[in-house]
Amino acid sequence: MITETSAVTFRQNLGDMLNQVHYRSDSIVINKDGKPIAALVDARLFARIRRMQVRFDALSERLALGFEDVPQEEGMAEIEAAVKATRRAKR
Structure with a gap:
């Protein structure tokens, strides 16, 4: 599953989001000012x-x-x- 979040929310919930990516193989798109700037994906x-x-x-x-x-x-x-x-x- 791909989730989108703001940079502020990402920063506040980094640990939970790392777990989400690691254990559930989800991906997270990080937005800043409404635009995608980065993505967190499983290392594999x-x-x-x-x-x-x-x-x-x-x-x-x-x-x-x-x-x-x-x-x-x-x-x-x-x-x-x-x-x-x-x-x-x-x-």
Whole structure:
């Protein structure tokens, strides 16, 4: 479950919110002036997010290298066509 709270409430209830995240695997979005500024998530989820970020960065780098000699519009058109084809194949 994802809960939203203000920064003030978060600060006042830090211990309870840590327990909520740790024992119930909840996530908490912390808002300041009505805008999300941070999130508290379970350490296992955070580790997974970091691994996904590393894989995403590596994929982005491979794409950039593969398309470095291709004009931007042409490269984007190829990528969009591949995405559409993949989505059609999944249906």
